[in-house]
Amino acid sequence: MRLRGLFVKDVALMWRNRLFAIEALIAALMVLVYHFALPETFDTASTLYATGDDALVQAFAQAGSPGIVVTETREALEEAMRGDPTSYGIVLTMQDGRPAVELVFHGNEPERIVETAMLEVSAMLDGGGRETAEAQIRYVYGHPLDHKLPFRVTVLVALLLTEPVLLGFFFAATMIFSEKEEGTARAYSVTPGSITAFLGSKILAIMLLSVLSAVIMTGLTVPGSVHWGWLAAIVVTGSFMGSALAMLLSAFFDRLSAAMMPLSVVLVLMTLPMAALFAPSISPIFMRLLPTWHQMFALRECFFPTGRTGVIGLGILYPLAIGVAAYAAASGIFVRRLKD
Amino acid sequence: MITVSQLYHSYTRDERYSVRDVSFEIGRGEIFGFLGPSGAGKSTTQNILTGLLVLQKGEVSIDGVPLRNMGSRLFNRMGVCFERANNYRKLTGYENLRFFAQMYSVPTEDPMKLLDSVGLGEAAHRRAGQYSKGMFHRLNFARSMINRPDIWFLDEPTAGLDPATADRIKGIIRARQQAGATVFLTTHDMHIADELCDRVAFIDEGRLVAMDTPRALKLRYGDRNVCVEYVRDGQPGRETLSLSEDKDKVRLREILETATVETMHSQEATLDRIFIELTGKELGS
Numbered sequence: 001m002r003l004r005g006l007f008v009k010d011v012a013l014m015w016r017n018r019l020f021a022i023e024a025l026i027a028a029l030m031v032l033v034y035h036f037a038l039p040e041t042f043d044t045a046s047t048l049y050a051t052g053d054d055a056l057v058q059a060f061a062q063a064g065s066p067g068i069v070v071t072e073t074r075e076a077l078e079e080a081m082r083g084d085p086t087s088y089g090i091v092l093t094m095q096d097g098r099p100a101v102e103l104v105f106h107g108n109e110p111e112r113i114v115e116t117a118m119l120e121v122s123a124m125l126d127g128g129g130r131e132t133a134e135a136q137i138r139y140v141y142g143h144p145l146d147h148k149l150p151f152r153v154t155v156l157v158a159l160l161l162t163e164p165v166l167l168g169f170f171f172a173a174t175m176i177f178s179e180k181e182e183g184t185a186r187a188y189s190v191t192p193g194s195i196t197a198f199l200g201s202k203i204l205a206i207m208l209l210s211v212l213s214a215v216i217m218t219g220l221t222v223p224g225s226v227h228w229g230w231l232a233a234i235v236v237t238g239s240f241m242g243s244a245l246a247m248l249l250s251a252f253f254d255r256l257s258a259a260m261m262p263l264s265v266v267l268v269l270m271t272l273p274m275a276a277l278f279a280p281s282i283s284p285i286f287m288r289l290l291p292t293w294h295q296m297f298a299l300r301e302c303f304f305p306t307g308r309t310g311v312i313g314l315g316i317l318y319p320l321a322i323g324v325a326a327y328a329a330a331s332g333i334f335v336r337r338l339k340d
Numbered sequence: 341m342i343t344v345s346q347l348y349h350s351y352t353r354d355e356r357y358s359v360r361d362v363s364f365e366i367g368r369g370e371i372f373g374f375l376g377p378s379g380a381g382k383s384t385t386q387n388i389l390t391g392l393l394v395l396q397k398g399e400v401s402i403d404g405v406p407l408r409n410m411g412s413r414l415f416n417r418m419g420v421c422f423e424r425a426n427n428y429r430k431l432t433g434y435e436n437l438r439f440f441a442q443m444y445s446v447p448t449e450d451p452m453k454l455l456d457s458v459g460l461g462e463a464a465h466r467r468a469g470q471y472s473k474g475m476f477h478r479l480n481f482a483r484s485m486i487n488r489p490d491i492w493f494l495d496e497p498t499a500g501l502d503p504a505t506a507d508r509i510k511g512i513i514r515a516r517q518q519a520g521a522t523v524f525l526t527t528h529d530m531h532i533a534d535e536l537c538d539r540v541a542f543i544d545e546g547r548l549v550a551m552d553t554p555r556a557l558k559l560r561y562g563d564r565n566v567c568v569e570y571v572r573d574g575q576p577g578r579e580t581l582s583l584s585e586d587k588d589k590v591r592l593r594e595i596l597e598t599a600t601v602e603t604m605h606s607q608e609a610t611l612d613r614i615f616i617e618l619t620g621k622e623l624g625s
Contacts, residue, residue, distance in 0.1 A: 005442030016430040183426025190420045191443035192412035
């Protein structure tokens with residue numbers, strides 16, 4: 001009854017503060033960007049060095065893009081790659097009368113560039129005739145995808161990450177400071193209602209908003225190519241974590257203006273992993289520790305399933321654990337700060 | 341009902357106390373006025389009693405039960421009207437009260453009836469952000485009654501209200517007292533304290549400096565004077581005479597017998613004057 005009352009109040013306040021309208025507008029803008037502004041594919045502009053059987057390499061080079069550079073030997077290929085950290089290589093040989101393909105990577109490439117390279121090579125081989133299309137491809141590193149990776153769906157992954165986590169973070173902070181600055185948090189604190197319910201209802205309301213937003217964005221872009229159950233779980237846990245983190249930070253301050261600096265720092269940190277979606281070479285270890293990194297790859301797995309449920313599991317459980325810890329800490333600190 | 345014993349509070353958690361060695365008792369159904377200038381320790385004391393501040397040192401009990409052990413039972417019995425009105429501006433008056441009613445686990449008032457009682461019936465479905473300052477304050481006052489509190493904390497309940505509305509609010513406070521509510525009234529307005537309170541306590545720099553009924557304080561600290569305006573032989577005259585000095589009593593009798601008295605006012609001490617006499621400060625400062 002109490003939580004329902006809080007939830008209804010928070011949804012009403014969000015509606016009247018036009019947060020639903022803002023969210024719907026942003027979702028609509030993103031749908032428009034997806035349909036009309038993003039290119040279907042994205043040229044990674046990596047150099048592909050090729051070597052091996054002359055006839056095969058020539059056929060491959062003719063079928064491929066102009067970025068292919070043919071080297072005499074495998075050693076020359078590796079030497080050339082050492083001087084170009086964004087490049088990758090392909091060794092084409094004949095084995096038992098059939099072409100064999102070996103992809104060569106530096107070994108520290110983000111998964112995306114490996115996947116993109118494999119897709120590019122697959123596309124080139126597919127376009128070269130029946131004989132090469134039937135060839136077995138051996139992968140030195142990586143995991144094969146069974147379909148192409150459209151660039152704009154990659155952007156959609158970034159947008160979906162923005163929605164639940166980052167807007168949830170922003171909205172939660174706004175709602176908390178509104179309660180503090182209007183003095184309504186103080187009015188609530190002399191009722192039997194608990195702080196956990198007070199914060200929890202806001203989290204639930206923001207989750208609702210995030211799910212609606214994700215449904216709009218995905219439903220109007222690629223509704224058929226997503227695992228809706230996993231997507232909902234990632235969005236809900238991401239929203240939970242974002243809201244709880246904002247509440248934890250907000251617990252220490254009385255005014256939004258005073259909290260802007262720490263809120264901005266956390267917001268920027270949470271956004272950083274998105275850089276890896278578009279520039280795979282940007283992937284320092286600290287970035288891989290951020291929960292948004294894992295959410296990002298979990299979201300991508302929803303759209304481009306490779307069977308790695310562990311990626312999705314981590315993308316759900318890691319933010320969930322951080323959210324639970326932040327929520328518990330925020331509740332405790334909120335109570336103490338209200339009584340000091 | 342409410343027993344406060346040797347209460348101390350320091351915001352800096354050292355020896356700089358905002359409230360020091362404050363003790364008092366409030367009986368059931370009593371209106372207890374807590375008077376003092378800004379920063380005297382009124383709000384700090386009220387915040388400790390309402391659970392908004394941690395009880396650092398001293399004892400507070402309600403019906404013999406320590407405040408620390410009250411939990412949500414206290415909040416179900418308690419109503420608080422804050423000096424700074426704090427309602428949801430984006431919700432209507434009715435929605436504000438309905439929301440807060442849902443937070444209690446005891447029977448609550450009908451929001452519409454409460455709004456009617458403070459003159460907000462017609463504005464019930466307008467957003468609180470569109471209310472005038474006085475209406476907003478009345479909504480705040482109404483909210484403090486939503487759970488039918490038997491312990492009622494009122495912080496400047498008539499501040500900023502026009503006289504007619506203030507009278508209405510005072511009437512409600514008296515009616516609630518008649519119904520058995522105990523009222524802790526924090527104010528620096530001696531008029532409302534004098535009018536409503538069964539007893540008052542003066543607090544200054546965190547210490548209680550006096551506590552009694554308004555009448556007893558006036559008798560103890562006041563000069564019993566009377567101011568007479570009269571006309572004798574066509575000439576107006578005005579004198580202030582003591583009711584306890586023999587020569588002034590004789591002079592008063594003489595004026596009454598030989599002149600035409602136009603006005604005559606007794607001049608017992610006001611609570612304001614008594615506070616100044618005790619502390620050297622004004623209540624409204």
